[in-house]
Amino acid sequence: MGATFYTEVQAGSDLSGLETVAQQSGEGKWRLRGIKYFTSNIGQADAAIITAKPTPPRPGAKGVATFFAPAYLPDGRPNWKILRLKDKLGTVTVPTGEVELRDTEAHLLGTLDIGIYIALEILTIARIDNSTAGLGLARKALWEAYLYGNERRAFRKRLVEHPLYLRDLVEMEAKLQATLLYTLTAAKTFSDVAYAERPPYGPAYHYARLHTHIVKNLAAWTSIDITRYSMELMGGIGFLEEFPMAKIHRDALVTAIWEGTSNIQSLDMAEAFYRKDAGKALLEDLATRINKLRDEEARHKLTAALQNIKDFATEALKDGVELHSKKLLAMLGKAAAATHYQGWAEDSGEQWATALSKIYLYTEVIDKEIDSNLVRKGGEGLQWML
Ligand SMILES: Cc1cc2nc3c(=O)[nH]c(=O)nc-3n(C[C@H](O)[C@H](O)[C@H](O)COP(=O)(O)OP(=O)(O)OC[C@H]3O[C@@H](n4cnc5c(N)ncnc54)[C@H](O)[C@@H]3O)c2cc1C
Structure with a gap:
């Protein structure tokens, strides 16, 4: 199962405002840092599609890149930390949480210039x-x-x-x-x-x-x-x-x-x-x-x-x-x-x-x-x- 981690406190409808950063770590891998405010399927998803801005961040939507990250690292450690679960009006059978990305290992999807697309x-x-x-x-x-x-x-x-x-x-x-x-x-x-x-x-x-x-x-x-x-x-x-x-x-x-x-x-x-x-x-x-x-x-x-x-x-x-x-x-x-x-x-x-x-x-x-x-x-x- 999958998940999408796009929304942040200051960036929901307006994705260009996101503050999660991505840094290249070698061997084609990236490390992501930031907090995602709405993450559905959390705790169940095997992987997530995550938006972030590579450093140094470029302003606006064109600066957004899109990554794929597994929920667990090869040694079994979780690749992100669930901060809390949301108390929702509906869809209660789908857990939605807040997630902290702490050097989350991720793979770039496509190229940097087409991330927002x-x-x-x-x-x-x-x-x-x-x-x-x-x-x-x-x-x-x-x-x-x-x-x-x-x-x-x-x-x-x-x-x-x-x-x-x-x-x-x-x-x-x-x-x-x-x-x-x-x-x-x-x-x-x-x-x-x-x-x-x-x-x-x-x-x-x-x-x-x-x-x-x-x-x-x-x-x-x-x-x-x-x-x-x-x-x-x-x-x-x-x-x-x-x-x-x-x-x-x-x-x-x-x-x-x-x-x-x-x-x-x-x-x-x-x-x-x-x-x-x-x-x-x-x-x-x-x-x-x-x-x-x-x-x-x-x-x-x-x-x-x-x-x-x-x-x-x-x-x-x-x-x-x-x-x-x-x-x-x-x-x-x-x-x-x-x-x-x-x-x-x-x-x-x-x-x-x-x-x-x-x-x-x-x-x-x-x-x-x-x-x-x-x-x-x-x-x-x-x-x-x-
Ligand atoms: C149960 C639940 C699960 C979710 N799961 C996920 C998930 O898995 N992954 C994920 O990334 N996100 C998820 N979201 C987040 C969801 O996609 C956002 O809440 C939604 O896109 C709105 O963003 P926002 O909350 O920041 O609202 P805001 O952007 O703050 O918008 C507030 C209000 O302002 C209006 N508004 C904003 N801009 C304009 C404008 N230019 N003109 C007119 N009106 C405007 C909006 O229409 C809205 O009515 C989830 C949300 C909920 C409730």
């Missing part, structure tokens, strides 16, 4: 992992709520027989499926370029990276929303520790924080979208997909949503993109997820799938009320969980 590429992969893990939590929570709703009776009927209860479930199912599909698309896009691209990377890499920022944010908040509301759909027992919902929700909460918070995803998305010009490719790809949709309403509404995004992105430039980047991130996420989901649903030929994709379009992209027919048909898409 390596560190960030690892985070790109982690964003995809984080997204799928968050959606896994959402699936577990929704599944529990669905099973509960099929058993529990209130007002003389099973809960799923109440239109409003079923509506809640199908809306969440649509959100989960749409986000998962877009996450898997982002993973495939990255996997297609990852082996060919090398720092400082070309347009294909930045295009793939753009997807991962959008998906990371979308999946984290989908996970948080679904795990929270599934808890409510189980009523009072959803809140009890003897049932799994509270733990699942607590575990979901961190998915928006680690591997870069929502604001950091927004800023990094904006960098890829505008500075690396990957936004143009994304909007073109979505336009092509939308034009191929067979459902006329979806085609028109998504074309309008895409135009809205283009206008917003242009307006944002006038005021400084930073302030508007999170809204743009959310708009892109929902439009992209809706486009992929609609295309997939049409190809599947399943009525429940086209109903769910319409529900996603109405509730997440265009704010149009859904009707009982859509809810009933969409509900058929949940029955596999029984």
